[in-house]
Every structure is written in structure tokens, then in C-alpha cells.
Amino acid sequence: MSAKILVLGAGGNVGRPLVKALRAQGEPVKAATRSGAAVEGAEGVVFDIANPATHAAAFEGVDRAYVMLPAGHVRAQELLMPVVNALVARKIKIVFQSVFGVDADDSIPYRQIELAIERSGVPFVILRPNWFADNFHTYWKAGVDHGVIAVPAAQGKSSFIDARDIAASAATALTSERFDGKAFNLTGPEAVGYADAAAWLSEVVGKPVAYQATDDASFIALLTGAGVAHDYASFLASIFHPVREGWTAAVTDHVQQLTGQKPRDLRRYALDHAADLKA
Numbered sequence: 001m002s003a004k005i006l007v008l009g010a011g012g013n014v015g016r017p018l019v020k021a022l023r024a025q026g027e028p029v030k031a032a033t034r035s036g037a038a039v040e041g042a043e044g045v046v047f048d049i050a051n052p053a054t055h056a057a058a059f060e061g062v063d064r065a066y067v068m069l070p071a072g073h074v075r076a077q078e079l080l081m082p083v084v085n086a087l088v089a090r091k092i093k094i095v096f097q098s099v100f101g102v103d104a105d106d107s108i109p110y111r112q113i114e115l116a117i118e119r120s121g122v123p124f125v126i127l128r129p130n131w132f133a134d135n136f137h138t139y140w141k142a143g144v145d146h147g148v149i150a151v152p153a154a155q156g157k158s159s160f161i162d163a164r165d166i167a168a169s170a171a172t173a174l175t176s177e178r179f180d181g182k183a184f185n186l187t188g189p190e191a192v193g194y195a196d197a198a199a200w201l202s203e204v205v206g207k208p209v210a211y212q213a214t215d216d217a218s219f220i221a222l223l224t225g226a227g228v229a230h231d232y233a234s235f236l237a238s239i240f241h242p243v244r245e246g247w248t249a250a251v252t253d254h255v256q257q258l259t260g261q262k263p264r265d266l267r268r269y270a271l272d273h274a275a276d277l278k279a
């Protein structure tokens with residue numbers, strides 16, 4: 001039997017459609033979640049990134065791994081490097097879900113992880129997705145419900161990417177050797193500001209939704225008031241700086257290079273997630 005593909009974060013925004021795509025291609029998958037439950041028909045395995053005692057069993061019988069930091073964690077190097085080192089020791093190919101823009105400065109923690117993978121000697125592909133469209137039905141869902149999306153983006157635009165297009169890109173990177181040794185900056189097809197995004201969401205949910213540009217302190221207070229940990233709220237505030245600077249407005253054709261398909265735009269995302277946005 002051929003070796004398996006380990007997918008971290010298998011029940012999440014990217015992980016679930018990735019497991020589904022790999023299964024559709026007939027690939028044997030180990031779906032890592034903290035519960036170990038099966039995902040989309042794939043064998044489940046218990047994996048807690050913060051508990052190294054759970055790691056070795058997850059790596060057994062695996063020759064490729066999709067590596068990501070679950071949202072909500074800020075200690076990227078501390079949590080991811082033991083995973084990367086263990087995969088390298090087992091000569092397992094790594095497809096790493098990084099973050100758009102981190103290659104701007106080698107001192108950025110995520111870039112440090114990329115560099116360690118690049119120098120490791122194992123086959124690898126680095127994927128750097130821009131802001132997820134899916135944040136509108138996760139992080140910003142409470143704002144959609146209340147009719148006001150309040151984030152510190154000023155008038156900055158982002159080429160939001162649908163998690164399904166990240167998953168499709170990842171599925172190609174995991175099942176082909178053509179893209180090994182390369183990094184891809186994954187974006188949607190166009191840059192959109194939060195005011196326009198709010199207007200489109202408003203049409204889909206059938207009630208007014210507006211954008212309110214806010215400052216970091218108010219944003220952090222809003223998130224912590226909704227139960228987000230202070231360090232993660234501060235981290236989220238900090239990553240709006242590149243948005244305000246216009247750096248997240250860049251558009252690439254890297255999804256199409258990997259998948260052969262154009263990425264979905266924000267309208268398609270909103271229409272397909274209408275039920276999630278209205279729930």
C-alpha cells in the first residue's frame with residue numbers, strides 16, 4: 001500500500017476541502033485533528049501541535065505532509081519547528097501553509113520556518129495565502145450579523161482568497177513533484193476593499209452591512225470582548241498594517257499555475273457561503 005499524506009488542521013477552513021480533494025484523487029490520507037475523528041471519509045489521527053507526545057503516531061506511514069499552524073496560536077516557530085524537524089528526520093515531503101508577504105523580511109518568524117524548510121534537504125512546496133475570504137463567515141461573522149465590519153484596514157484592499165482555492169493548490173503540491181522547491185503567493189483574482197466587500201455581503205445576506213474603519217485599540221477591545229485571547233487579538237491587529245500599506249492588494253496567477261483554474265472571486269465566495277453568512 002502506498003504511503004499516506006498527513007493533513008494537519010484537517011477539520012479546518014483549508015484542511016477539510018484539502019482532505020476531500022485528496023480523497024477524490026484516491027490518495028490515502030491521515031486527517032489530523034485533536035479528537036482523531038475521521039474527516040471526509042479519511043482515517044483520523046489524534047494530533048495536538050502543542051502536545052509533542054501526539055506527534056510520532058501521526059507521522060507513521062506518511063511520505064508527504066501538509067503543515068500549518070492552527071489559527072489562534074501566535075508562537076509559530078516554537079510550535080512548528082519541532083514538527084518540521086521531525087518530518088525532515090523522516091524524509092517526509094513538506095507542503096507548508098505560510099502567510100502572504102512574509103518573504104519581505106527574513107527575520108519574520110514565518111519566514112524563518114520557510115528558510116529552515118528550504119535548507120532542510122527534503123522536497124517541499126511553500127504556499128503563502130493572502131487574507132482568506134472565509135474570514136467573513138468566521139472572524140468577521142459577528143460584524144456581518146450586526147451590520148458593521150469594523151477592522152483597522154483604512155482604505156486598504158486585499159486580494160482575498162477562497163480557502164477552497166488554497167486547498168486545491170495544496171492538493172496539487174502534495175500529489176505532483178512538478179512544483180517541488182518552489183514558493184507560491186496565493187491570491188484571489190482582484191483586490192477588494194472592505195467597503196466593497198461589505199456591500200457585496202449585504203446583497204447576499206439581504207440586510208445592510210457596512211464597513212467601519214477602526215483603530216488598533218478599538219479593534220483589540222472588540223475582539224477581546226468577544227472572547228479572543230489578547231495576544232491573538234493584538235496579532236490580528238498587527239497584520240492589518242500591510243493592508244493599510246497596500247501590500248495585500250497584489251494579485252498573482254499562482255493559483256492558476258498550480259491548479260490550472262482561475263481562483264474564485266469574493267462574490268463567488270459569498271454566494272457559495274450564503275448559508276454560513278446568514279446563519
Ligand SMILES: NC(=O)c1ccc[n+]([C@@H]2O[C@H](COP(=O)([O-])OP(=O)(O)OC[C@H]3O[C@@H](n4cnc5c(N)ncnc54)[C@H](OP(=O)(O)O)[C@@H]3O)[C@@H](O)[C@H]2O)c1
Nearest residue numbers: 009011012013014033034048049069070071129130131132
Ligand atoms: N485567515 C486568514 O486570513 C489567513 C491568511 C493567511 C494565512 N493564514 C494562516 O492559516 C492558518 C489557519 O488555517 P485555517 O483557517 O485553515 O485553520 P483553522 O480552520 O482555523 O484551524 C484548523 C484546525 O486546527 C485545529 N486545531 C486547533 N488547535 C489545535 C492544536 N492545538 N493542535 C492541532 N490542531 C489544532 C482545529 O481542529 P480540531 O479542533 O479538530 O483539532 C481546526 O479545525 C494560520 O496559521 C494562519 O496564520 C490565515
